[in-house]
Amino acid sequence: MVSKRITPEVAQNDPDSFKSEVLQHMGTTTELGALAWNLGVNNGTVDPSRFVLNTRSWVSQSNGAGHLVLGTQPMSEGEKSRLLFHGERLSYLDEVSRRLLHELGHGALFLARHDTNMHTVRALTHSVRVQTGNAHGLSALGSMPFYETPNDKSIEDTTELLTMRMVGKDHFDDYMAFLRDPRYEAARTSSGIIALGDTDYLADTVNEALSEALSKSQSND
Numbered sequence: 011m012v013s014k015r016i017t018p019e020v021a022q023n024d025p026d027s028f029k030s031e032v033l034q035h036m037g038t039t040t041e042l043g044a045l046a047w048n049l050g051v052n053n054g055t056v057d058p059s060r061f062v063l064n065t066r067s068w069v070s071q072s073n074g075a076g077h078l079v080l081g082t083q084p085m086s087e088g089e090k091s092r093l094l095f096h097g098e099r100l101s102y103l104d105e106v107s108r109r110l111l112h113e114l115g116h117g118a119l120f121l122a123r124h125d126t127n128m129h130t131v132r133a134l135t136h137s138v139r140v141q142t143g144n145a146h147g148l149s150a151l152g153s154m155p156f157y158e159t160p161n162d163k164s165i166e167d168t169t170e171l172l173t174m175r176m177v178g179k180d181h182f183d184d185y186m187a188f189l190r191d192p193r194y195e196a197a198r199t200s201s202g203i204i205a206l207g208d209t210d211y212l213a214d215t216v217n218e219a220l221s222e223a224l225s226k227s228q229s230n231d
């Protein structure tokens with residue numbers, strides 16, 4: 011149920027409607043987005059009163075302590091398809107929802123950072139960055155020059171893996187196929203993504219890490 015056509019202008023003129031439409035869209039079109047939002051609110055990584063819009067660019071940010079900035083300018087078509095897996099299929103509302111989900115992914119990573127599986131995903135993404143001299147990793151977003159150190163890049167890689175799983179199991183499985191299928195070599199290379207021979211271990215660990223993170227939601231209810 012979309013009561014208002016959501017555009018970058020709505021973000022400027024009516025930020026409250028914009029935020030609630032994006033939140034509702036994210037919750038209804040992704041498998042785990044609503045749970046991730048509740049996880050953040052229940053554990054203090056998202057404070058709804060400090061959820062604000064950045065209407066000047068698509069750059070978004072969250073600090074793990076409740077402050078969340080959501081960028082509302084659209085990516086160019088090129089950025090969208092290069093930086094987001096299957097990004098070319100996303101509407102404007104899908105794209106903004108995806109960014110919100112990514113920020114919630116940072117919160118999930120933060121909350122579960124001491125858990126074994128999350129720690130393993132972090133170690134994996136980091137070692138890929140170190141082994142490739144920082145040139146390649148497990149996500150296109152992490153390969154943006156904006157992120158410089160292997161640590162910063164692998165935090166984005168980890169967050170993107172969590173985000174893709176939160177979108178849905180099929181989407182995540184498609185991305186795992188993208189990582190290992192030789193047919194996508196050119197697309198991977200142009201996005202700074204490494205090839206994996208086997209993705210079962212990565213997929214299992216991301217799944218476990220995310221369920222552990224989301225299970226923390228009940229603790230403060």
Ligand SMILES: [Zn+2]
Binds near residue numbers: 112116166169
């Ligand atoms: Zn990020």
